[in-house]
Amino acid sequence: MKKAWRICWLALILLFIYVPVLVLAVYSFTDASMVGGNIGGFSFENYANLFKNEDLRSMILGTLLLAVVCAVIATVLATLGAIGSFYSKKLPKTLLHNANQVPVVNADIVTGFSICILLIVILRVNKDTFIPLGIGHVVLCAPFVYLSILPKLKQMDNSLYEAALDLGATPAQALFKVVIPQLIPGILSGFMLAVTLSLDDYFITTYTKPSTFDTISTYVVNATKGSQTEVKTALWALSTLIFLIVVVIVVLMNVLSGRKKEARK
């Protein structure tokens, strides 16, 4: 009996989480123009529009490109930062930790607005150069990469670096061939986190983006204010597509990590 209650509770929460996404998914495969309306016929029209519509296509590609480029920059900066701070004295280490913590606890909107004031209002950097936007996204992502690398540094066997130096490696060689390979899991998960943070961001993007550029978030918010049915239903398709991709990635990650554990046994 008690177990049944527990399962009921979990099922209820899962319903709350998944019903909207799944309803939209069902409607994305029809030619209906509004949810709750007549379902009408089965159609891939919305998915075709996603690739045919010039606006939508360039918006999606732009969002992805921005996320990957910023995640790469953030990962390089934060990886070096984490390694450096790990071997620093106590004072610089604490200072860097605290500075790194600022964007993490700060509201995105304040981060975005403050970067906008400094770069665009005071320094008069042209928005259209994408520099403010890029910097904004790196500020958003890098601290989380830093945080995901620190635990790996703590677990690392320090004597390996010393051994590499004793065996004649230069510090640079020791860094690239000994230290960084041990940090790869942290770097990778930090990179993934950076990509997802950048993809999900709305506020930093709004305050720093060029006026003609849109990411998925800003595009969707503008589209809901407009009344273009074609765009609206194409976004249902986009949401479903992202959902499917996320499911595939999560399943793959689970299968892979399961295999790794099997192999270790």
Added chain:
Amino acid sequence: MKKLRFNRSQLCIPYAVFLILFVIAPLIVIVYYAFTNGQGHITFKNFASFFSSTNTLGTLLYSFSLAIVTTLVCLVIAYPTAYILARSNFKKKYVLLMLFILPMWINFTLRITALKEVLSVLEGNISKFPFLNSVIGMTYDFLPFMILPLYTSLLKLDKSLLEAASDLGANKLTVFLRVTLPLSVPGIISGMTMVLLPSMTNYVVLDMLYNSTYIMGSLIGSYFSAYDWNNGSLISLVLLVIIFIVTLVTNRFSDEDSNGRGALL
């Protein structure tokens, strides 16, 4: 490569410079702008008018009530969920947990679009219940941020303590109230901050669900559109102070490895 000689701690210099330029400097600029007027003269007028206008104080109050209600709703939903997940005998708990946090990787504007469609079918005209819908929207958006830290802290809980308590004669309710609940306080606190701060600022959720009442974030948004950098900075400063106070309070309870969104991967 061979000539390159460096101390490992110097690796953090680029990241430190980056943080100073684009995290610390913007915040200093915000403080400066909050206490100057458009001509650059130092003034307390922005400050005074924020705290004397019933409009802005009403916005502050509305933000607080919306944020507190959302946080409590999230806690009430997430605690039992995290508890059941962490204590289940299910072999692959992790997979079950993934089901609950997977939607987080879908862009939040797309998720809110989905929710809006479902709500409009259920309620007919969604602009009739602005406060309720905003709470639902934010809960829908931030629930995973609450479930995760609670799950981690409940999972870490030493089971032998629970056994000891019941061996010593405590009934199930007492065990929960006197052992489980106090030990999960770090999770509760970190989950609450993860929800409280964004729900004071994420005005996109309100906009998309046709709630035209302002919250703190909307004020920044409207000052941004009006090119009123000084008042926008003042609102950011108010938010910064709130965030600072919350961080100070929560630091007393937090455990090391919960770094908010960083715990996601």
